[in-house]
Amino acid sequence: MSTVINIQPVTRIEGHAKVAITLDDAGNVADTKFHVQTLRGFEKFCEGRPVEEMPRTVCHICGICPWAHHLASSKAADGCFGVTPPPTAVKLRRLMQSIAYVSDKILHFYFLAAPDFVIGPDADYSVRNVVGIAKAAPDIAKQVVHMRHLGAQMLEGFAGRAIHPTFSVPGGVSKPLTEGERQKLLPPAEELLEFAKFTTKFAKENVFPKYMDAIKSIGLIDVGYLGTVRDDGALDFYDGKLRMMKHDGSYDDFAYDEYLDYIGEWVEPWSYQKFPFAKKWGQLNMSLENPTGVYRTNCLARINVADKMATPLAQAELEEFRAAFGRPAHYTLLYHYARLIELLQTAETMVELLNDPEITGTDIRVPVAAKAGRGVGCVEAPRGTLIHDYECDGDGLITKLNMIVGTTHNNAAINLSVNQAAKEVIKAGKYDQGVLNRIEMAVRSYDP
Amino acid sequence: MAVNVVEDWLNACSGCEISILNIGDPLLDLLSEINFVHITALIDHKFFGQTGDGTVMEIPEAVVGIVSGGVRNEEQKHELEEIRKKTKFLISLGSCACYGGVPAQANMWKNEEVFEKVFRQCSSSIPAPDPDDPNVPKWTPTCAAVDEFVNVDIRIPGCPPHPDWIADAITGLLQGKTSWSLPERSVCDTCPVIRLQKSGGGPVKRWLENVEFNPEEGLEKMRCINEQGFLCMGPVTLAGCAGKTGVPRCIQARTPCRGCFGPIRKGVQPMVDMMGALSSVGLDPKSILDRRALMNRYTGGHGNLKVLPARPVK
Numbered sequence: 001m002s003t004v005i006n007i008q009p010v011t012r013i014e015g016h017a018k019v020a021i022t023l024d025d026a027g028n029v030a031d032t033k034f035h036v037q038t039l040r041g042f043e044k045f046c047e048g049r050p051v052e053e054m055p056r057t058v059c060h061i062c063g064i065c066p067w068a069h070h071l072a073s074s075k076a077a078d079g080c081f082g083v084t085p086p087p088t089a090v091k092l093r094r095l096m097q098s099i100a101y102v103s104d105k106i107l108h109f110y111f112l113a114a115p116d117f118v119i120g121p122d123a124d125y126s127v128r129n130v131v132g133i134a135k136a137a138p139d140i141a142k143q144v145v146h147m148r149h150l151g152a153q154m155l156e157g158f159a160g161r162a163i164h165p166t167f168s169v170p171g172g173v174s175k176p177l178t179e180g181e182r183q184k185l186l187p188p189a190e191e192l193l194e195f196a197k198f199t200t201k202f203a204k205e206n207v208f209p210k211y212m213d214a215i216k217s218i219g220l221i222d223v224g225y226l227g228t229v230r231d232d233g234a235l236d237f238y239d240g241k242l243r244m245m246k247h248d249g250s251y252d253d254f255a256y257d258e259y260l261d262y263i264g265e266w267v268e269p270w271s272y273q274k275f276p277f278a279k280k281w282g283q284l285n286m287s288l289e290n291p292t293g294v295y296r297t298n299c300l301a302r303i304n305v306a307d308k309m310a311t312p313l314a315q316a317e318l319e320e321f322r323a324a325f326g327r328p329a330h331y332t333l334l335y336h337y338a339r340l341i342e343l344l345q346t347a348e349t350m351v352e353l354l355n356d357p358e359i360t361g362t363d364i365r366v367p368v369a370a371k372a373g374r375g376v377g378c379v380e381a382p383r384g385t386l387i388h389d390y391e392c393d394g395d396g397l398i399t400k401l402n403m404i405v406g407t408t409h410n411n412a413a414i415n416l417s418v419n420q421a422a423k424e425v426i427k428a429g430k431y432d433q434g435v436l437n438r439i440e441m442a443v444r445s446y447d448p
Numbered sequence: 449m450a451v452n453v454v455e456d457w458l459n460a461c462s463g464c465e466i467s468i469l470n471i472g473d474p475l476l477d478l479l480s481e482i483n484f485v486h487i488t489a490l491i492d493h494k495f496f497g498q499t500g501d502g503t504v505m506e507i508p509e510a511v512v513g514i515v516s517g518g519v520r521n522e523e524q525k526h527e528l529e530e531i532r533k534k535t536k537f538l539i540s541l542g543s544c545a546c547y548g549g550v551p552a553q554a555n556m557w558k559n560e561e562v563f564e565k566v567f568r569q570c571s572s573s574i575p576a577p578d579p580d581d582p583n584v585p586k587w588t589p590t591c592a593a594v595d596e597f598v599n600v601d602i603r604i605p606g607c608p609p610h611p612d613w614i615a616d617a618i619t620g621l622l623q624g625k626t627s628w629s630l631p632e633r634s635v636c637d638t639c640p641v642i643r644l645q646k647s648g649g650g651p652v653k654r655w656l657e658n659v660e661f662n663p664e665e666g667l668e669k670m671r672c673i674n675e676q677g678f679l680c681m682g683p684v685t686l687a688g689c690a691g692k693t694g695v696p697r698c699i700q701a702r703t704p705c706r707g708c709f710g711p712i713r714k715g716v717q718p719m720v721d722m723m724g725a726l727s728s729v730g731l732d733p734k735s736i737l738d739r740r741a742l743m744n745r746y747t748g749g750h751g752n753l754k755v756l757p758a759r760p761v762k
Contacts, residue, residue, distance in 0.1 A: 006502075127490045396654075
């Protein structure tokens with residue numbers, strides 16, 4: 001008789017999921033599925049809402065990356081009303097995005113991922129967590145709490161809110177940055193940049209080298225990548241063109257509003273989360289032996305599709321990374337490494353923008369009038385590309401809405417990775433909580 | 449001795465949990481006084497045993513239960529009921545748990561209409577039947593607040609609740625206080641802007657232009673956003689979004705309040721009161737498009753937002 005192992009809930013992630021592993025009579029893995037168990041229905045209940053209210057409604061999709069949804073939505077709303085925000089407004093949007101992402105990446109690395117690496121993947125669950133980290137490395141834990149608090153205070157001090165913001169609006173932003181406010185933001189920004197440098201160094205010296213075997217075996221799959229690049233090929237979180245790269249490194253670039261030509265969404269009866277796939281690569285096939293149509297997003301995908309990073313320290317790290325792992329790099333656990341390269345870029349961008357003379361400009365919103373239209377707004381969220389596609393009527397009320405968001409792009413890849421990891425670590429019916437945690441580590445790499 | 453706590457998110461976005469982590473420097477001290485026996489966000493405790501072979505959901509016994517998110521499916525309902533059974537005090541954390549939250553806007557449609565859109569009408573979707581595997585829990589008839597199913601001892605509203613209140617309520621419980629609530633004040637009661645009890649009159653302005661203010665001056669020099677002619681939910685929204693000391697957060701961003709802390713007290717009718725507040729400064733509240741959803745943005749549970757009968761075809 002077959003046995004089913006239910007890992008539920010999948011923990012230290014940002015959603016509701018379970019992993020179900022089916023073992024055959026010999027105790028080997030017959031099948032593994034990653035089930036997403038919740039659905040909220042934003043695509044429906046946003047119908048009829050005024051476009052200008054969308055940025056401060058759809059941010060509620062995710063409490064960890066509300067700024068990403070807030071900005072993608074603002075860009076879609078800009079598109080619906082046919083307006084282009086002034087340069088200062090775009091810089092302020094980018095600044096807020098950078099601050100939010102620095103906090104997010106620190107959170108994931110230290111609170112969610114580090115327990116597996118610092119406490120150890122096989123440690124008992126009661127110590128393999130942030131409380132365990134606080135006991136094992138109290139000074140670092142204190143610093144992490146302080147740094148996260150700094151980020152939240154920067155966002156709140158200027159834009160009122162760190163979580164579920166209201167700052168970005170169709171046509172621009174709600175308020176300018178005064179010189180006094182700029183001077184208040186600069187010292188914490190510089191402190192966060194120093195901490196980003198420390199974190200990257202700490203991880204490269206003390207964390208990653210110990211886990212090279214795991215990095216080369218857990219969750220390894222052969223799939224493609226999606227991310228955003230500027231015209232010069234540099235990685236950009238806020239704006240650019242989408243680049244979809246095949247496993248072999250060849251790629252297509254396309255504009256946001258062409259996304260329907262490249263991405264379709266498959267539905268399986270066993271998950272509320274849909275399965276986006278690369279339409280041009282054929283039908284979606286999630287078999288481990290011969291996957292087709294599967295691509296990944298989030299940091300590893302972004303640093304794979306980008307020709308280069310946009311800032312000097314991040315670029316130096318990328319060069320070192322590529323010398324070790326090539327381009328594209330495929331090991332799933334390398335997401336953790338890629339996340340830190342991005343941490344550097346976002347921290348450097350934050351300081352750079354605060355030193356930009358245009359950041360304190362007062363031209364922050366263009367006139368906006370309700371009219372019928374369509375807007376496709378994309379940004380790179382920490383967890384992957386966000387696509388917000390809105391259509392509205394002459395009153396500026398939403399008539400049609402489609403969204404493909406961060407982790408959804410990774411759904412097929414996560415399924416492949418848990419399947420691969422389960423087959424790798426469970427043999428002849430032998431497993432314990434440490435073994436099952438290694439399967440979850442494959443999920444956690446994607447920071448879903 | 450540390451107090452055992454169970455925490456979990458139901459139909460939630462994890463913003464409430466991030467707000468817990470944003471408590472700041474007192475966080476590590478608080479973490480040493482409480483012992484999380486389950487918290488999906490941070491600790492690997494599993495419902496079906498650590499090796500996944502259990503058949504019934506096991507929630508550990510605890511003094512305090514904290515749930516964020518409303519109830520959207522049968523499994524969340526079951527989990528909530530189990531948490532209630534296993535804990536002495538239950539806290540509903542955040543406006544989804546307290547009122548249904550933003551996702552309760554889905555209550556304006558029949559469930560099948562939402563599924564039809566998501567799985568068959570979205571422009572990138574290959575149309576397919578609704579997921580129906582036993583691993584995807586069935587939707588409950590509505591998106592509900594937690595107290596529509598179980599008794600709640602302490603409510604901490606907000607989207608998200610301010611870390612000050614989370615720390616305050618939990619610290620209170622640890623010291624033996626068994627009740628906690630925010631003072632019954634409106635956002636306007638804590639808002640420093642200038643109010644003259646009148647506006648320019650006429651229709652309520654869409655939020656397509658920024659409010660007027662001098663960025664070099666504080667909020668005490670800015671005119672009230674309602675009196676500038678916009679919809680600001682301040683008059684009918686419970687104060688507290690900025691914690692113990694700050695000014696209302698959305699106003700600080702020079703944007704109107706969207707009502708995320710919910711009504712000031714139980715039993716009031718925020719929509720009626722808000723329309724009254726706009727009328728009292730000379731604005732025409734009926735000019736607001738989509739006012740039902742805008743004024744119940746966070747409060748669609750408890751039957752506040754429901755499917756309206758289809759209008760007869762003209």
